[in-house]
Amino acid sequence: YGIPNFKMRKEILQDKLEYLERMGIEFVCNTVIGKDVTVDDLMRERGFDAVFLGTGAPVGGEMKIEGEELANVYQATEFLVRGNLEPEQLPENMREPMDCADKDVLVVGGGDTSMDCVRTAIRLEAKSVTCMYRRTEAEQKGREEERKHAREEGVEFMYLTIPTRFTGENGRVAAAECERMRLGEPDESGRRRPEPIPGSQFTLPADIVVLAIGYSPDELMEKTTPGLRTTPWKTVRVDEDYATTRPGVFAGGDNVNGADLVVTAMADGRRASEAIHRYLESL
Ligand SMILES: Cc1cc2nc3c(=O)[nH]c(=O)nc-3n(C[C@H](O)[C@H](O)[C@H](O)COP(=O)(O)OP(=O)(O)OC[C@H]3O[C@@H](n4cnc5c(N)ncnc54)[C@H](O)[C@@H]3O)c2cc1C
Known part of the structure; x- marks a missing residue:
């Protein structure tokens, strides 16, 4: 939301969110993963078979x-x-x-x-x-x-x-x-x-x-997710299928690449979703 209006109007984001909601996606706002609920809670108590971490690189240098x-x-x-x-x-x-x-x-x-x-x-x-x-x-x-x-x-x-x-x-x-x-x-x-x-x-x-x-990822996810390993630059370690070191947990975008571009985050999301699909079919 800090992206200035002269660069991208907020309505574009709003339209996109509404489109995704119509597709059946549920957005849960005002919830910090690692604080309000953990990845463990999501998988063990709420029954998610796979989790994708797209938490970006929000910590300003x-x-x-x-x-x-x-x-x-x-x-x-x-x-x-x-x-x-x-x-x-x-x-x-x-x-x-x-x-x-x-x-x-x-x-x-x-x-x-x-x-x-x-x-x-x-x-x-x-x-x-x-x-x-x-x-x-x-x-x-x-x-x-x-x-x-x-x-x-x-x-x-x-x-x-x-x-x-x-x-x-x-x-x-x-x-x-x-x-x-x-x-x-x-x-x-x-x-x-x-x-x-x-x-x-x-x-x-x-x-x-x-x-x-510059920006870097925060350490909250690593600290609250047993088995999730990061690099010395605080980015999440993933393999070529965007799978992290914690089974069932995938990641992509700025939290993997470091502060980068929208286009690379989107590409990661698309490739990771295919990998998650394959993972779910294998269960
Ligand atoms: C000021 C600014 C200008 C930029 N300008 C450009 C540009 O012109 N062109 C370009 O291509 N890129 C630009 N970028 C970079 C671009 O915004 C990022 O590369 C891109 O948004 C990364 O996408 P992402 O999905 O990985 O993370 P993000 O888009 O950062 O999304 C991460 C989301 O996760 C949420 N989140 C974080 N931690 C948690 C948590 N623990 N629990 C729950 N939710 C959490 C955040 O609130 C956020 O909504 C800019 C970045 C900034 C900061």
């Missing part, structure tokens, strides 16, 4: 720098949800208005999520919107088209730069202390590793900071 706890420093998901939904559509603790009008907004991160954030900030009438990324545009992972739209709308891109500390006034963020970077040798992802340039520190005013530096 933290910078772990001083000042991150200041007011008006947001995780991308909270910023997008609050910036794109009406207060009555939000949980009570998020209803306080988020005032971006005439503010300097700094978005940290260079992927598609950061483009959603900068373009949302523009629509919330920010005075300035800066997208800060530690590498150059050549290494940026998101789509070029999104950056083009952002530039057309007035977003400033600040490459080869990281914030090292956020400073505040009266508990609210007021500025980001930053450092320039240069590219060194390639890292394990094959992209050249950014290295700080000594003596390049400077301060950037920022009334609102949004952290959009």
